Structure formats: C-alpha cells, structure tokens
Amino acid sequence: MVVEKNVPLQPCNTFGIAARAQTLVRVHAADDIAAFLADKELSGGPVFVLGGGSNIILTGDVRPVVLKMEIKGLRLVEESPRAFIVEAGAGEVWHDCVAWTLEQGYPGLENLAMIPGTVGASPVQNIGAYGVELQDRFDSLDAIDLATGERFTLDAAQCAFGYRDSVFKHAPSQPVVAGGLPRGMGLAGRAVITHVRFRLPRPWKPVLGYLDLERRRAEAGVAEPSPRQIFDWVCDIRRNKLPDPAVVGNAGSFFKNPTVSPEQCADIIARDPKIVHYPMPDGSIKLAAGWLIDACGWKGKSIGKAGVYEKQALVLVNRGRGEQSVTGGEVMTLAKAIQTSVYERFGIRLEPEPVVV
Template sequence: MVVENNVSLQPWNTFGIAARAQALVRVRSVADLQAVAADAELAPLPKLVLGGGSNIVLTGDVKPVVLKMEIMGLRVLAAGPKAWIIEAAAGQNWHDFVTWTLAQGLPGLENLALIPGTVGASPVQNIGAYGVELQDRFESLDAIDLATGQAFTLDAAGCGFAYRDSVFRHAAAADPGAQTGSGLPRGMGLAGRAVITHVRFRLPRPWKPVLGYLDLERRCVETGVAHPDARQIFDWVCDIRRAKLPDPAVLGNVGCFFKNPTVSPDQCADIIARDPRVVHYPMLDGSFKLAAGWLIEVCGWKGKTIGKAGVYEKQALVLVNRGSNGDSVTGGEVMTLAKAIQTSVYERFGIRLEPEPVVV
C-alpha cells in the first residue's frame, strides 16, 4: 500500500473545497485494505473512504485516514437466459462503466448515465435517476471489514437499500445483536467499518426500456421515437443532465444537494391546497414524492449566494462553488447556505429537507 501525508484533497472532491488529509492511503487492491487493517498504526484510527469525491462536503482538514479507492477492473461473469451478470471494481468511474456496458451490448444501466462518482460509491447512496435505482440492477457486492481484514459478500437485503440510503451510510448500532454469516453484526451500520471493493449487477434479459420519467417521455414525443433503444436513452439522459446540471470540472458541485422529500397523501393534499403548482409524484406505497428543487426555487433561492456558495441558476437543487482554486468556497459556507435553504422550506411548507452528500 502507498501512504501519503499532508495531502491536498481539493483535486479529490468535486466541490473543489480546499482541505487536507493528515494521511491518505491509495488503495489499489484488496490486499491494500487488508494491510491497513493489519497495520499497528493505521488500524486503530478512524477511516474515511474516498471514491470520486462527488458526494462529500469537507468542512475542514480531515483527521481520519483517507482511503482513496483506486481498485480497477471490469468483467462479464455470466450471460444467462434471464440476465447478464457483470462486475466492476470500486475504483472504476461510474459513467465510464455505464458507457462500457453499452459498448459490450449489455443494456440496463443507461438511465444512470453521467452520474458522477465511482462504482464503489454507487451502493452506498443507492444512486438513482430517470426511473431507475441501483437496487433495481444490483446483484451483490464484496467488501472488507476494516476491523478484521475479513472479506465478505452482501446481497441486496444485506445492504438495506432505501431511497438514497444503505447500511454504508450509517454507523454501527450500540447493541448490534446477532451475527450474520459474514461475521458482521446483523443490522449494523457499516459506515467507517467496511469498504466496498467490487460490485456485481444483474441486467435483465430481455431488455425493456424505462421511460416513465417525464423528461424521457417528452423526448419520445419531441423526436417521434416511440421505441428508443438503450443507446438512444443513454444519449437523451446525457443531454438532459448536461442541460440541467453544471459540469463539476467547470463549476464545483456535488450534483443534487438535497433528497426529494416523501410525504403522506394528507400532507401532499395540504400543500397542493396552499400551492397547486407543487411538483409531486405518486409512489407505489401511496405516499408522494415532492421535487426538492421546486420547493427551493419557490422559496426564492435560485441563483442566490452566501459567501462563495451559490444556488445554481438553472437548477435550484444544485449548490455550487462560486470561488476559484486560489479562493475556493469553504465547507462552512456551503453548509450555511444549505441550512438557510432548509429553514426557508420548513417555514413555508413544514418539510425538512435532508442533504444527500456526506458532511465531514
């Protein structure tokens, strides 16, 4: 393993926040993680796993040991009559991975194109876009328990997937209870303890397009293409995302900053009665999902700034870095803006917005 000290993290987080890591380990193999777990100095220290840095807000220098995930590899494991099973290593760029699947003639991930970050981070947040969530295409994953160096495998149930959530976003419970077959406590959170090394995906055969999202329905009408193939959907998703979201390489950001809140039918009816324009979507369980970007925009935040943190003028759900490399936004400014937005939305709608990125 390669260990570096006093490392700038500004190039490794898409918000472009200036911060430093006291120690950073470049993880290029499973053996590197096992070496960290066995190292007398590193093993007792808290850890922070860093993939593409596209879902993190750094509020200061990082004291935990940063594990920079750089394990690479792509392969097709099986091509059965009902599904393709493919595997990607944690350090692979997510969008490059999606592009690779289509080049191999393996459709199914096209709706998730252009999501920033790495493959290893995708189950952590249960990424999703345009009608598809990672859990819809998930088979299993491999991870390393940093407390023991032991490798283990989790299926979807073990990952505890929910909307933009999984066991990897939660710390261990105080009383974890019984042990699982992997040796890890049942139901425990794995944040800071387990590191994903490989992820496997199940792509259903025969392939069926997912077109229920409004923007994709509009593209079908506009283009006259009623039955697009996977490549066409991929291109549409890329175009839509580029039109709505800023390129982090040009304008620092972490994509959508807040989760779309879910409310009960009564809550939704109450909000509609007060503002019929509210953007809402019915869910299978009878609840309704509200568009967080719309809530933020009607509260007047679109295009506003606090310090060097701003709300993107084309999409109120995105917070951006209005500073420069030499005078970057701070994590404090970002969170001050985020909390001001949360207060406005709560005071007007009685809804508490929850941030998507991890705040360190």
Template sequence: MVVEKNVPLQPWNTFGIAARALNLVRIREVADLLQARSDPALSQAPFFVLGGGSNIVLTGDVKPTVLKMEIKGFRLVEETAKAWIVEAGAGEAWHDCVAWTLRQGYPGLENMALIPGTVGASPVQNIGAYGVELQDRFESLDAVDMATGQVFTLTAEQCAFGYRDSVFKHGAPVTPIEREGVQPLGLAGRAVITHVRFRLPRPWKPELGYLDLERRRAEAGIESPTAQQIFDWVCEIRRAKLPDPAVLGNAGSFFKNPTVTPEQCSDIIAREPRIVHYPMPDGSVKLAAGWLIDACGWRGKTIGKAGVYEKQALVLVNRGTAQDSVTGGEVMTLAKAIQTSVYERFGIRLEPEPVVV
C-alpha cells in the same frame, strides 16, 4: 500499499473545497485494505473512504485515514437466458461503467448515465435517475470489514436499500459479521466496498416513465428507442440541467426529495397548486426539493462563495476560485438557511444528500 502524507484534497472533491488529508492510502487491491487496517500507525485513526469525491462536503482537513479507492476492472461474471451478471471494481467511475456495459452489449444501466462518483459509492447511496435505481439492477457486492479484516459478500436484501439509503449509511453493529446470510445492522464507518455486481435483465426493455425521457422520445419520433439512444438522451438532459464540476464546483443534487403523506400533500397543494409531486408505490408522495427551494426564492442567491445554481435550485455551487475556494462552512451555512426557509414556508425538513466531513 502506497501511503501519502498531508495530501491536498481539492482536486479530489467535486465541490473544489480546499482541504488536506493527514494520511492518504491508495487502495488498488483488497490486500491494500488488509494491510492498512493492520498498520499500527494508520489504524489508530478512523478510516474515511474517498471515491470520486462527488457526494462530500469537506469542512476542514481530514484527520481520519483517507482510503482513496482505486480498484479497477470490468468483467462479465455470468450470462443466462434471463440476465447478464457484470462486475466492476469499486474505484471505476460510475459513468465509465455504464458506458462499458453498453459497448459490450449489456444494456440496463443507461438511465443512470452521467451520475458522478465511483462504482463503490453507488450502493451506499442507492443512486438513481430517470426511473431506475441501483437496487433495480443490483446483484451483490464484496466488501472488507475494517474492524475484523473479514472479506464478505452482501445481497440486495442485506444491503437494506431505501431512497438514497443503505446499510452503509447507518451505525455499525456491535458484533462482527460472522457467517454468510447474517443481516448486518449497519456498516457505516466499518465496511469498505471493493467490487459490485449488477444483474442486467434479458430481454431488455426501455424505461421511459420519466417525463423528460418521454418528451425526448416524442421529439425524436422514435417508438422503440435503443439503450444507446436512451443513454444519449439522459446525458443531454443532465448536461443541460446540471453544471459540470470541472467548470463550476458542486456535489450534484444537494437535498433529497422529501416524501409526505397524501394528506400532507393535499394540504400543500391547497396552498401551492403548482407544486411538483409524484405518487409513490407505497402510497406516499414525493415532492420535488428543487421546486420547494425555488419557491422560497433561493435560485441564483449566494452566501459568501456558496451559491444556488441558476438553472437548478437543487444544486449548490462553488462561486470561488481554485486559489480562493468556497469553504465547507459557507456551503453548510447556505444549506441550513435553505432548510429553514423551506420549513418555515412548507413545514418540511429537507435532508442533505452529501456526507459532511
């Protein structure tokens, strides 16, 4: 276990916000987690798990003990006639995981290429893009209960996946996880994911239901694209729409796409016929948060050193510099102003995606 004091976190959050960790522990194997939870000096404070730093807004120095997830490795666990079961360490970059599976001939994750963050964060957020969500490809995960030191495994059902949601984003249960098969009530601030396994279906078939992908397929004149071609198209689309955090600090999509009832959607359409909306399998309707923000005139606007990206109103960006960075307070002031505008015009409350620390 490697422990560091007073560590700058600016290089380790994609927004580029200047902040420090009072204590940071590099987690390179499960034993490091068990040692951290049993260390009297470290366990006095809560734990905060840091992966790729792509979904957080730091509003000051981090007082909880920061667990910097660096568990690495990829492997094929099992191959059957119906699926490849692949495992990745929680500290691996998500995009690297997608690229590795394709190089090995295990397609299925290509629609989620170039999503920032680490493998360990992917179930927490139930990441998704271009018609595929993590829950569609999930097999199981391993984690450590930091309250008890127990190492346990969860299935998809036990993870309680929802839209950008999971059991890891809700309050911890009062009692520990005592036996296999018990459904956790909430594991936020308690469980630390160490390994994630994916079920990649065989035979593979392309997922092309998303308009941007269908447009690329038509432009290329390819009737049946390969997984690699879909991977390349997704990377091109994302790079055209979203800023590179290495160039312009950001946390990706800042707000969740809200869902409304068909009646609410009809009412909004009567006032705003051009609103972008998508019917969902459960009968609800998903609205494009970026369109709502754009309609309120926020594209390209700034508050302090926090701004709204010119090419995609769903993305908030850092207009400062490495020496004079945006603060978490400026980011949240801008976010709250946007929320107020959207609510006043549409009666819809936007919910931020990033974790505010």
C-alpha cells in the same frame, strides 16, 4: 498500497473545497486493505473511505486516515437467458462503467448515465435517476470488515436499500457476527466496498416513465428507443440541467426529494397548486425538492462563495476559484438557510444528500 502525507483534497472532491488529508492510502487492490490493516501504525485510528468525492462536503482538514479507493476492473461474470451479471471495481468511474456496459452489449444502466462518482459509492447512496435506482440493477457486492479484515459478500436484502440509503450509511447497532455479515443495522465506518456486481435483465426493456425522457422520445418520434438512444438522451438532459463539476464545483443534487402523505400533499396543493409531485408505489407522495427551494426564492442566490445554481435550485455550487474556493462552512450555512426557508413556508424538512466531513 501507496501511502502519502499532507495530501491536498481539493482535486479529490467535486465541490472543489480546499482541504488536506494528513494521511492518504491509495488502494489499488483488496490486498492493499489487508496490508493497511496489518500496519498498526496506520490502522490504529479512525478511517475515512474516499471514492470520487462527488457526495461529500469537507468542512476542514481530514484527520482520519483516508482510504482512496482506486480498484479498477470491468468484466462479465455470467451470462444467462435472464440476465448479464457484470462486475466492476470500486474505483471505476461510474459513468465510464455505464458506457462500457453499453459498448459490450449489456444494457440496463443507461438511465443512470453521467451520475458523478465511483462504482464503490453507488450502493452506499443507492444512486438513482430517471426512473431507475441502483437496487433495481444490483446483484451483490464484495466488502472488507475494517475491524477484523474479513472479506464478505452482501446481496440486495443485506444491503437494506432505501431512498438514497443503505446499510453503509448507518452506524452498527450491534457487533458484526462471524463471517462479517451485519447483525445490527449499519456498516458505516465498519466496511469498505471493493467490487460491485450488477444484474442487467434480459430481455432488455426501456424505462421511460420520467417526463423528460417521454418528451425526448416524442420529439424524436421513436416508438421503441434503443439503450444507446436513452443513454444519449439522459446525457443531454443532464448536461442542460446540471453544471459540469470540472467547470463549476458542485456535489450534484444537494437535498433528497421529501415524501409526504396524500393528506399533506393535498394541503400544500391547496396553497401552491403548481407544486411538482409524484405518487409513489407505497401510497406516499414525493415532492420535488428543487421546486420547493425555487418557490422560496433561492435560485441564483449566494451566501459567501456558496451559491444556488441558476438552472436547477436543487444544486448548490462553488462560486470561488482555486485558493479562493468556497469553504465547507459556507456551503453548510447556505444549506441550513434553505432548510429554514422551506420549513417555514411548507412545513417540510429537507435532508441533505452529501456526507459532511
């Protein structure tokens, strides 16, 4: 492991918020975590695990020890007539992992192309896009209990995946049993993911239910697109809709798409017939948060150096630069103002996706 002091975190978060870590530990292997835990001067207090910094809002300097996950490695673990099992280190860039699987002939992750962040964060957030969620392609993961140092493996059921949710986003409600497996819901702050394995089904079938992808397929006149074609379409759609964090600081989609009952949806449609909504398998209705925000007039607006992206109201952006960057406080002030507007007009409470630190 590599230990650094007073480290600037502006390059380590995609929003580009200026902040510092009092102590940062670069983790290149699972054994580095064991070494960290054995160092009582380092490991005696709270810990903050940092991957690609694509889903966090820093509201000040970070006092807990920052574990910067930089474990690399991509490999095929198993091949059968039913699936490819592929493993990736937690520090691998997510999009690079998706591209690598396609290059190797292991399709299945193409709908999730260009999602910012690292592999280790993907099960925490249960990332999803264009009709596919991580849980649809998940096999298992390896993690380490930060309290005991025990290494353990979780399958999909033990990860308790939900919409942008998992066991890693909830605080433990009960002690962790021997072997490191969770007994009470929650491993937030308790465990760190080192490797993730994906189950990519065979034979491969395209997922095209999303309207944008169907449009691309129709425009291309392709009845049966290849995984590479879907990958290219998703990349192009995201480039046209979303700002590049390397150019305009942002954390991707800032709010979760809310779900309501059919009755609630019918009531909103009666007042706003154009509202974008999608029926879910459980009978609930998912509403497009970006549409709700746009309907409240926020697209292109700013509070301080925090703004709402002109092309997609679901994305908040950094309108500052360098030392004059946006602050976490400005971002959260804007987010709360948007939440208030949406609630006052639609009676719906929007829930932020990023973790506020």
